[in-house]
Amino acid sequence: MPNIPAIDGLRAVAVLSVIIFHADFLNMLPGGFTGVDMFFVISGYVISQSLYTRSDMSFTAYLADFYRRRFLRIVPALLLVLLACALVSAMFVPQAWLSMQNDRTGLAAYFGLSNFMLAWNTDTYFSPSTQLNPYTHTWTLAVEEQFYLVFPLVYFVWLRFRQRHRLAWALLPLLALASLVFSVVQTQQSPLEAFYLLPSRFWELASGAILFQLVATKRLVLPSAVTPAVLFGGFALVSGGLIFADAKHFPFPWALLTVSGTLLILAAVIQKTDTPSPLLRLLRSSPATYVGRLSYSLYLWHWPVLVFLRWTTGLEQFAIQLAYPVIVAALAAASYHWIETPLRTGRSHFQRHAWVAIAACLAAVGLSWSGARWVSENPEALSLSQTSDAYIWFSRRLPQGPANEPIGDLSLQGRQLFVFGDSHAAAYRTLLSLVSRRLGISVVEHERGGCAVASLIAPDPQGACTQARNEALRDIEARAKPGDIVFLASLRMPELAGRDWVRGDETVLNEALAELNPEQLDGARSSAEATLTRLMNAKVRVLIDAPMPLFKAPAYRCSDWFNRMNPICAPGFTVERDQIEQLRAPQMALLEHLTQEYPMLRVWDPLPLLCPGSTCSAYDDGKPLFRDGDHLSGYGNRLLAPSFIQVLLNGWRRTS
Known part of the structure; x- marks a missing residue:
């Protein structure tokens, strides 16, 4: 035709x-x-x-x-x-x-x-x-x-x-x-x-x-x-x-x-x-x-x-x-x-x-x-990017094998660590692999991107996240023994990346703080209590990470000559520590309340290690602590691993 x-x-x-x-x-x-x-x-x-x-x-x-x-x-x-x-x-x-x-x-x-x-x-x-x-x-x-x-x-x-x-x-x-x-x-x-x-x-x-x-x-x-x-x-x-x-x-x-x-x-x-x-x-x-x-x-x-x-x-x-x-x-x-x-x-x-x-x-x-x-x-x-160095940039599960310096401790025998959270739980994979190697314990991970657990900033997400959360809790309740530790890892700060920083730091930070309104924080408290109550009934110990620094731009998007001029990089990779402390003050107050209400709960705070001075940086001596605006890098994992291992040891030694 x-x-x-x-x-x-x-x-x-x-x-x-x-x-x-x-x-x-x-x-x-x-x-x-x-x-x-x-x-x-x-x-x-x-x-x-x-x-x-x-x-x-x-x-x-x-x-x-x-x-x-x-x-x-x-x-x-x-x-x-x-x-x-x-x-x-x-x-x-x-x-x-x-x-x-x-x-x-x-x-x-x-x-x-x-x-x-x-x-x-x-x-x-x-x-x-x-x-x-x-x-x-x-x-x-x-x-x-x-x-x-x-x-x-x-x-x-x-x-x-x-x-x-x-x-x-x-x-x-x-x-x-x-x-x-x-x-x-x-x-x-x-x-x-x-x-x-x-x-x-x-x-x-x-x-x-x-x-x-x-x-x-x-x-x-x-x-x-x-x-x-x-x-x-x-x-x-x-x-x-x-x-x-x-x-x-x-x-x-x-x-x-x-x-x-x-x-x-x-x-x-x-x-x-x-x-x-x-x-x-x-x-x-x-x-x-x-x-x-x-x-x-x-x-x-x-x-x-x-x-x-x-x-x-x-x-x-x-x-x-x-x-x-x-x-x-x-x-x-x-x-x-x-x-x-x-x-x-x-x-x-x-x-x-x-x-x-x-x-x-x-x-x-x-x-x-x-x-x-x-x-x-x-x-x-084939990569032309610095991020091709996965050891430094990305948190990944390591092959199981003997540790260089294994820790032998009677309190570790038969212990299990359950990890439960969103993509920030996945961002701890290198750290968790090192924990398993050094302590010789079983690490069970339950992670689902976008499904925060005890986020402390808002009610935990519903819908498909509710089903995933309940499945993880049922698995923990079925497999955990008294004294095992459940590590709750999620984003617990309003994200800074993607905001319009051209309007000035004070304006944008005030907007972020305004998101932490009483209604949202009340919902966050209720969600956290619902999860902690179930874990308390399972007779496990709970470890929760305090809010970490986060940044205005994603480091991995701005690491090379061919992307460094991208406007997404313009806000930079530093933030003042007092701004971070201000942003996380409501969450820290809620954590203090929860630790009094739930005796089995302990808080691990990575902030002093990640931000030892008055200015927090996404880099430490040229190496990335974070791969983007809020997820840890492989290097960041290795920096935090000794502290995390010590917190676990202290928790199990107290229950032995």
């Missing part, structure tokens, strides 16, 4: 909307993420169009030809981007709390499963962690690839039986309706899965296919006189989505606006007309159609370039903002002209024979995935 230039122009609108939204350019398109929904509708239409003339093929040949064209269209450029992301990540992005999630997303993207990795993460599409993941945008490709597993079968039924059986016409609309209903429910009950997964998005792609079915069989014909009005109405609906779509209620109901508008635009642009409207002429223009042809490569490259600039130089400098679109356009054009187009349109034996092309693409996927996996497991081999 003939190519319709205006559809390429519509692709240009979609991809530019997404790019403008992600670049946060003047907040022009707060709903620009709905450009993805435009892509879904366009894809459903175009795929249906390409399959329409293949109804005379056998089912096997039909499927083989479909997947040959899809593989050659999607795989080459995607593999190039995924491999580039893996290499650049290893070279320039420090290994941190995001690394594992990023690597999992990237490796899953090779097999069209990255949307599951993102849906099962705790963060939304609009959260800071996804903005630092160079593979976040691949979720849309995963949705389309999963759609391609189902759609050809449904469409084949329509192609073969549409003239004989009404059910052939009903099958796709019924599936689309079921998907829409599921989307309504899922948006309320599980918004992450609704956003990322195919079942709640199927209706968007199917709507484009249904439109083609109606147009191709002449069941939908727009009179020429109404075409400009339909086109204008479609753009009005799409514009409404681009400006007003609410991310908290997506895909339902806001995707309906964009999907409906895109369907109207498609219905209008496919009609032949001798007097095109200004909107139609714009969509058919050479610049718009060229950008549309580049749209796949633009989409693939725009996000990782944005993420890597955010990791390194930052995006605030005007020169970087000017360079960003130039870099993306250059990469996209090179990818389109030298990779995407030659491999999709060539006439070699490999490209013309379906099974050869499919097998070659699958082999390329396997080889690329293996290479990316090796890079993700050995980033230090």
